[in-house]
Amino acid sequence: MTVFRALPYVIVCSLTSIVVASYAVQTARPDERTTSQPAGLSVKAGRLSDEERIDALIKTLEQLKDAIFIRNDKEYDAKSAADHLRKKWQYAGQRITTARQFITLIGAKSSVSGKPYLVRFEDGREMTSEAFLTAELVKLEAKPRTQPATQPATRPVATQPNAPEPAFDLEGSDAKAIELADAVMAKMGGRRAWNETRYIVWNFFGQRRHVWDKREGRVRIELDGPEGVPYVYVLNIDTKSGRAWKGGQEVTDPDELARMMDQAEAMWINDSYWLVMPYKLTDAGVTLKFLGERAMEGGRIADVLQLTFKDVGRTPNNKYHVYVAKDSGLVEQFDYYEHSDDPTPRISRPWHNWKRFGRIMLSGDRGERHGRPARLTDIAVFGELPETVFAGPEPVELDGE
Numbered sequence: 001m002t003v004f005r006a007l008p009y010v011i012v013c014s015l016t017s018i019v020v021a022s023y024a025v026q027t028a029r030p031d032e033r034t035t036s037q038p039a040g041l042s043v044k045a046g047r048l049s050d051e052e053r054i055d056a057l058i059k060t061l062e063q064l065k066d067a068i069f070i071r072n073d074k075e076y077d078a079k080s081a082a083d084h085l086r087k088k089w090q091y092a093g094q095r096i097t098t099a100r101q102f103i104t105l106i107g108a109k110s111s112v113s114g115k116p117y118l119v120r121f122e123d124g125r126e127m128t129s130e131a132f133l134t135a136e137l138v139k140l141e142a143k144p145r146t147q148p149a150t151q152p153a154t155r156p157v158a159t160q161p162n163a164p165e166p167a168f169d170l171e172g173s174d175a176k177a178i179e180l181a182d183a184v185m186a187k188m189g190g191r192r193a194w195n196e197t198r199y200i201v202w203n204f205f206g207q208r209r210h211v212w213d214k215r216e217g218r219v220r221i222e223l224d225g226p227e228g229v230p231y232v233y234v235l236n237i238d239t240k241s242g243r244a245w246k247g248g249q250e251v252t253d254p255d256e257l258a259r260m261m262d263q264a265e266a267m268w269i270n271d272s273y274w275l276v277m278p279y280k281l282t283d284a285g286v287t288l289k290f291l292g293e294r295a296m297e298g299g300r301i302a303d304v305l306q307l308t309f310k311d312v313g314r315t316p317n318n319k320y321h322v323y324v325a326k327d328s329g330l331v332e333q334f335d336y337y338e339h340s341d342d343p344t345p346r347i348s349r350p351w352h353n354w355k356r357f358g359r360i361m362l363s364g365d366r367g368e369r370h371g372r373p374a375r376l377t378d379i380a381v382f383g384e385l386p387e388t389v390f391a392g393p394e395p396v397e398l399d400g401e
Helices: 015-027 050-062 078-095 099-107 129-142 175-187 191-196 254-280
Strands: 068-071 074-077 118-120 126-128 199-204 208-213 218-224 230-236 241-246 286-295 301-309 319-325 331-337 347-350 352-357 360-369 372-382
Touching (some): 050 078, 050 129, 099 129, 118 129, 254 319, 254 372
Parallel strands (some): 347 360
Antiparallel strands (some): 068 118, 218 230, 331 347, 360 372
């Protein structure tokens, strides 16, 4: 299963690009700085606002006759290229405040591979997208406004409450797949509700109980070890360090403790994905594809998404097919492929019995396994828990929301 962490949304870009963005804001000319004026009004009399300039740059690219836009060594027509830049601008939101930032951080290169975008004109000439857009911007800056703007610039909606996480593979993913994933997130309560959910508790198929502190990145795992000896793990998910107890006695040997922390991480990665996978459809490192419509077990029709991964988690070669039921808008089945090129799934399970817990929805019914019900049980959500939950091996009784 793939590693994940809930992170606040930022634009998908490299660390270098973030530094460039910061520098650009500090050094922008006065007419390029963010203002409180609405889109469509000039920053100075007779000059275009930055949103109008960005909008004009995209439209100029869109109207290039018979031009080819090369992105990650693949060729696209001008309209597809313009739609892609609009989508990236949309996800960037208010983090792009000037036209020059737009060129540098959105229009110059792939945020995933780092390869520059190229424009090939009808006569065979090629130039980088950055050079083309910069030249067009110079023309826009020199051109005075001939009349007041009567319509706002067509900036995509900047507020995208369920937009992908940073480092999601926007370049390699389908627009339809992203749209479906955003709709699933909204149906389950929305990204804000998910990010602000503090504690989630569940029992993994009767084998072990988790108490997950999402905000602080830590988890308590309880299970019965050999001969019924109770084991308790408290793991910091970010640092992969923590404490462990066997039969109430703390494990102090460094090698044994390290081994148990590794076990705890593996259990948390696997067990949490079985519970909250639908919230991770557009996580960092995920590539999302739309595979079309298929019938689920039972005959109901679903839109199917394919999840693959780029250099994340312990098993980046995994693949999932996720079924979003057309009648409910929720994930109601998934197929797990151990290797992305496997012809058939290793596991196929339903996701039934969705219920609301706090501000989010979760499902615990995974059908049957070996002829017996397979359930994630004792699911609960908490806004507050005592710190003692993560301080020692003493049993804790929890009643969820």
